[in-house]
Amino acid sequence: MPLSAKVRIELFIPDLPDPIYFNLLERLGDELSYAFGGCTAIPASGKYRSESGLILPDKINILFTDTAFDWKKDQEVIGRYAAELQDAVSRAHKNEEAILVAAYEVTHSG
Secondary structure: OOEEEEEEEEEEEEOOOOHHHHHHHHHHHHHHHHHHOOOEEEEEEEEEEOOOOOEEEEEEEEEEEEEOOOOOOOHHHHHHHHHHHHHHHHHHOOOOOOOEEEEEEEEEEO
């Protein structure tokens, strides 16, 4: 089967009881679906070290989409899009610093 390179964009969104996070997940999901044709949200859990040094549980949703961007040729566009997503989150949720936006190359078969 032939392989095709894609660029995956991921957003790591806290899964907290405040409805603002559900709304954020929905709005960002709509954005990725509009821009790239669809997205997937996966609930995940992990741990993090707080500023006080305590290890605490962490629940998140990983929202991702695979794009037709070319990793080598479209670095500027990918970086700008990731920064715009981060800026939109910052504007909507001024106190939220924990939204991570990641982008990297993936390969699909078929």
